Amino acid sequence: MKHTIAIVGAGLSGLLAARVLVERGASVIVLEKSRGVGGRMATKRVGDAVFDQGAQFFTARDSAFLACVERWNAQGTAARWPGSVQRWIGSPAMTAIGKHLAAGLPIEREHKVTAARHHACGCWELDIEGHGMIRAERLVLTAPVPQSLALLDAGGVVLPDELHTRLRAITYHPCLALLVVLDGPSDVPPEGVSPEHGPLRWVGDNVKKGISPQVAAALTLHASAAFSTQHYGRPEAEVSAMLVDAARPWLAGRGVVTTTLHRWKFSEPRTEFGEPCLWLPELALGLAGDGFGGPRVEGAALSGLVLAGRVAAHLMR
Numbered sequence: 001m002k003h004t005i006a007i008v009g010a011g012l013s014g015l016l017a018a019r020v021l022v023e024r025g026a027s028v029i030v031l032e033k034s035r036g037v038g039g040r041m042a043t044k045r046v047g048d049a050v051f052d053q054g055a056q057f058f059t060a061r062d063s064a065f066l067a068c069v070e071r072w073n074a075q076g077t078a079a080r081w082p083g084s085v086q087r088w089i090g091s092p093a094m095t096a097i098g099k100h101l102a103a104g105l106p107i108e109r110e111h112k113v114t115a116a117r118h119h120a121c122g123c124w125e126l127d128i129e130g131h132g133m134i135r136a137e138r139l140v141l142t143a144p145v146p147q148s149l150a151l152l153d154a155g156g157v158v159l160p161d162e163l164h165t166r167l168r169a170i171t172y173h174p175c176l177a178l179l180v181v182l183d184g185p186s187d188v189p190p191e192g193v194s195p196e197h198g199p200l201r202w203v204g205d206n207v208k209k210g211i212s213p214q215v216a217a218a219l220t221l222h223a224s225a226a227f228s229t230q231h232y233g234r235p236e237a238e239v240s241a242m243l244v245d246a247a248r249p250w251l252a253g254r255g256v257v258t259t260t261l262h263r264w265k266f267s268e269p270r271t272e273f274g275e276p277c278l279w280l281p282e283l284a285l286g287l288a289g290d291g292f293g294g295p296r297v298e299g300a301a302l303s304g305l306v307l308a309g310r311v312a313a314h315l316m317r
Contacts, residue, residue, distance in 0.1 A: 008151070010030050011039025014039075015098060018105050029107075029108065031107075031126070033113070040264065053220060058298060111128050114128070116151045116154070138311060140311065166274075173268050176227070176232065176261065178220075182217035182252075185254070187250045200224065204220045223239075269294070272292065287307075
């Protein structure tokens with residue numbers, strides 16, 4: 001089957017782009033390598049504990065994104081962070097927004113694209129690990145830019161030298177995220193903590209956030225970019241011990257019941273493209289995501305919306 005548009009990645013950029021394009025009447029298929037959707041707006045359950053393990057909250061300043069957030073709020077999918085005016089969270093957890101946006105969309109999960117080839121006829125062929133090949137007239141890539149470039153390289157797609165150089169210059173910070181269950185309440189304030197120095201950049205308690213009511217304390221610890229870069233490949237036990245030790249001021253002397261480490265290889269861009277997205281009509285190829293819109297949730301969302309508008313305009317020609 002040949003689709004009008006194939007979208008690689010079911011993070012916020014890909015899901016918002018897909019919804020806009022479907023509303024415009026396009027035949028869309030979204031390909032996601034993971035089982036879940038939402039990208040870094042991710043929630044994980046460990047036993048009885050529930051953690052937001054990626055993005056902890058988001059803000060909305062742009063009118064277009066604020067309109068989306070207000071709709072999600074009215075539908076019960078987004079809510080204010082308890083006690084905060086500016087912070088928004090997913091309801092009941094961050095993954096709720098991705099699930100809401102994905103509802104009704106043609107999404108193929110656990111479909112890892114390994115190569116993207118562009119033919120002289122103008123169509124795209126995508127190799128899917130374990131699932132053969134998919135054809136599409138247009139291609140939208142919303143994965144981290146290094147991963148998107150790897151797909152194009154694997155398919156022999158040659159971009160203009162200057163453009164390729166600009167895209168290759170987009171690099172990302174990693175982030176080590178440690179999920180910690182304690183045997184009693186923590187001293188983490190309800191709004192969380194953003195330490196200015198040391199190994200940690202974020203300490204939050206998912207119980208006080210309102211998403212993990214079944215345990216005494218469920219902490220998300222995000223390591224700093226410097227710590228994550230230095231220790232990314234170290235064994236989980238070593239990384240966990242260092243991050244728990246760094247979090248001692250907020251543990252209230254409680255014992256650690258469990259720890260679970262998640263490694264975000266492409267946590268946030270350290271450099272960006274400088275434009276909200278990229279659309280190449282001569283190749284029917286678009287790229288979007290936080291490498292274009294910026295590291296905040298809002299930036300990634302707006303990137304997907306802007307690209308969807310450009311693709312939709314191309315469809316009408």
